[in-house]
Amino acid sequence: MKKYSQLRAMLAIAKASFRSSTRSPSAVVFTLLFPLIFILVFGFISNSGGVRLHVAIDDNSDTTNAIFQEIRFNQAIQLYADSDSEIIRSLRKGDLDAIVHIEKMDSGFEVNVVTSDISVQNGILFKGMVKQIISELNLRAMPDFNLPFNMIEQPVIHGREYKTIDFILPGQLGFSLLSTGVFGTAFVFLNLRQTLVIKRFFATPIKRPYIVLGEALSRIVFGLIGAAFILALGHFAFGFTMIHGIITFLTMMLLCAIGLIIFMGFGFVVSGLAKNESAVPPLANLITLPQFLLSGTFFSITNFPDWLQPFCRVLPLTFLNDAMRKVSFEGAGFIDIWKDLGALGIWGVIVYALATKLFRWE
């Protein structure tokens, strides 16, 4: 008789489980749809071209002068015109950064800039711009005048463009892996237990660890297909930077696999703790939501208060997100991100130790 192959049995489970997941709406939604929606949204609002100042010119201004023309044609300034009362109200609400009034005098022009304490930075920026415009115009008007201090413009060094998508996509990808890992794994094992699918497996010659491996393999393949899709869409549709091309892509995929395996550990913990299906979402959300918000998925964790940041920095998704951004944008290799990988490894050990303790077969 041929020797029984646990591998063949495991692959049979992996295949069946994969087919099952592709037909499960929730798996598809969590793995693909949510991250895609976020990426689409952020993909379209990104690249608006840096700072934009909102400035209104008041009704009685002189608009025949050179200063007005400079302001009007400045790329960074969006100019508005409305009634005086309306523009004051807009300034108070913060919709406007400044109101400008230009008065023609006998000897020249006088510029008045009103700013608010709501958009302080943009106000200062606009005043600075106006000052610069004025001094340049003055200089042009008196070319023979010798100034003691001068700035000589140098060509701008072209930096690598860090687009919003370069920040958002790794975060979304990480979150997609987290949800697939935690929700997917937790539900699948709970379901297998409750519907007695797993008990039927026990009655066949496959050994228990191979059942888990088969299920896990199918989730990894499913998650990685999702990840590849997100990376490809981000790259081709929104110009997501993968600095070394295919090498970066493959490094990212390997990183995704590592992340997914660790997140699946959380899923095993949840399926061990949950007594029934309704207990899964609260437990799984307890793991995914804080990381969704605090792991730099949407914005850098430096935006959080100082007391919260140390907590943010030890979350597994933070390490994964950081590592993915370093790989995709800075072109880091596995050696360069050893600290993040090491931290993920520690998380892996902790989570799987817990999962092994809590795992229930029946």
Add this chain to the structure above:
Amino acid sequence: MNTNKEIIKVQNLFKQYGVFTAVNRISFNVYEGEIFGLLGPNGAGKTTTLEIIETLRNKSGGEVWVDGMSVDDEPNEIKKIIGVQLQAAGYYPSLNLTELLSLFSGLYNVDIDIMKSLKSVGLEDKAKAKFKELSGGQKQRFSIATTLINNPKIVFLDEPTTGLDPQARRNLWDLIRGIRDDGTTVVITTHYMDEAEQLCDRVGIMEAGKIMTLNTPDSLIDELLATGFTKQKVFKGANLEDVFINLTGHEWRDE
């Protein structure tokens, strides 16, 4: 048929859940090629006994051999030569029957003709149907198809006809007899006595974890009659089920 070779030997089997004794030192043998029925009310210990023989559950005491192998020493070897239908078996609900049988052929490491397998249980039309779309009787027939994949020496059927209508029940009986006629030993649990009487070569009746009696259905009836027992109601030549079957037919139907 019955060769009098013992294919399952159970000796002093004992199973305790905490303080509750589910199976209380029972001994019996199953012969190769017979349909052996384990009867009894709910909670009598039938399923526990079956699951211990199937190596799905640990015993608290006693010995069990299946085809000469001890459940303690060679559970995985035993699993290769038995087919198990669980009382409430589960399958991936969104997979179709072809995909599920392909899964089980992988799990048993055997190559099978899936259509032939489906045909043997009358489900060839349902090859692309999902498990969750099947009726109760179809589910049970499919479940039996999965137990036959590895061409087992013994098939265990735990209450296969519970909840089925009379037609589906009779169809299943024919199927089970066919399995026995192909040389496979069948161990079945049920709490329908008419079913046991029709189907089983020998039956053991369990109550509160003990086997009260074990013999052929005929001998058990004769033993009872010998004690002077008479049925209160006079039997007519047919019963209501005969009327029902006569009116509604006996064919396999899509329930």
